[in-house]
Amino acid sequence: MSRKFLISNNIRKLRFFADEMTQQQLAEKAGVSRQTIIAIEAGKYAPSLELAFRIAHAFGVKLEEVFDYEVREQK
Amino acid sequence: MSYQVKKTMASILSGAAVLAAYCIYAFGRYQAGILSPVDLKSWATTMLIFIGIGIAAAVVIQIVFHILFSISIAIKENVKNGKCDEQEIERTIKVEMIEDEMDKLIELKSMRIGFIFAGIGFVGSLVSLVLNYPPVVMINILFIAFSLGSLFEGFTQLYFYRRGVMNV
Numbered sequence: 001m002s003r004k005f006l007i008s009n010n011i012r013k014l015r016f017f018a019d020e021m022t023q024q025q026l027a028e029k030a031g032v033s034r035q036t037i038i039a040i041e042a043g044k045y046a047p048s049l050e051l052a053f054r055i056a057h058a059f060g061v062k063l064e065e066v067f068d069y070e071v072r073e074q075k
Numbered sequence: 076m077s078y079q080v081k082k083t084m085a086s087i088l089s090g091a092a093v094l095a096a097y098c099i100y101a102f103g104r105y106q107a108g109i110l111s112p113v114d115l116k117s118w119a120t121t122m123l124i125f126i127g128i129g130i131a132a133a134v135v136i137q138i139v140f141h142i143l144f145s146i147s148i149a150i151k152e153n154v155k156n157g158k159c160d161e162q163e164i165e166r167t168i169k170v171e172m173i174e175d176e177m178d179k180l181i182e183l184k185s186m187r188i189g190f191i192f193a194g195i196g197f198v199g200s201l202v203s204l205v206l207n208y209p210p211v212v213m214i215n216i217l218f219i220a221f222s223l224g225s226l227f228e229g230f231t232q233l234y235f236y237r238r239g240v241m242n243v
Contacts, residue, residue, distance in 0.1 A: 024170065032175040035077035035236070044239020045177050 006070040011041045029058035078171045087229035089136040093129040094222040112211045181235040189228030196220015
């Protein structure tokens with residue numbers, strides 16, 4: 001049995017509730033490129049703790065509301 | 076397509092062009108009998124010249140690419156907003172060209188692939204000496220392996236930009 005760690009996020013939902021904030025605007029607020037925001041939103045990149053906090057700060061919410069951590073057991 | 080992806084593609088193109096030019100020039104002269112397989116000095120001189128050309132080409136292509144990219148952003152802004160606001164264009168260029176943690180991670184991971192390839196080339200060049208091939212084969216394997224390593228580094232970067240990269 002092996003473990004798989006999954007980090008999911010609610011960035012798309014949070015952008016929607018933030019008056020349909022664009023990826024570009026979020027990238028500017030978090031100080032990264034739009035490409036990085038796209039990758040994070042699609043689950044293709046797990047950001048560093050600092051960037052995760054910056055994204056949460058950009059939405060004005062707590063970290064747990066943006067990212068979710070899940071452990072899956074695999075055969 | 077992001078700025079980093081385009082920059083990597085420009086770098087791959089310049090690297091491939093220089094390697095192709097070296098192969099055509101050096102092996103063409105070798106086949107014509109101008110470059111002798113025992114004249115290592117001439118081979119080394121040719122390689123040094125092409126290393127210089129490679130560096131110069133990379134710098135020139137990056138500058139030209141930077142200028143073209145800035146112009147394309149200015150045109151896009153003009154089409155979108157119907158006016159050419161310099162501050163807005165400068166801000167967009169700054170945001171597009173930002174190099175963040177994901178870019179650095181991708182660069183590190185792809186550099187590792189490049190070094191692995193160059194390392195294999197180095198071992199291959201030593202094996203060629205053990206197998207009694209002339210030293211000119213060794214230095215050519217070294218030169219081509221390092222050049223291909225650099226190209227593979229670029230291709231790996233493109234792969235990571237497309238498929239994503241994890242912090243593990």
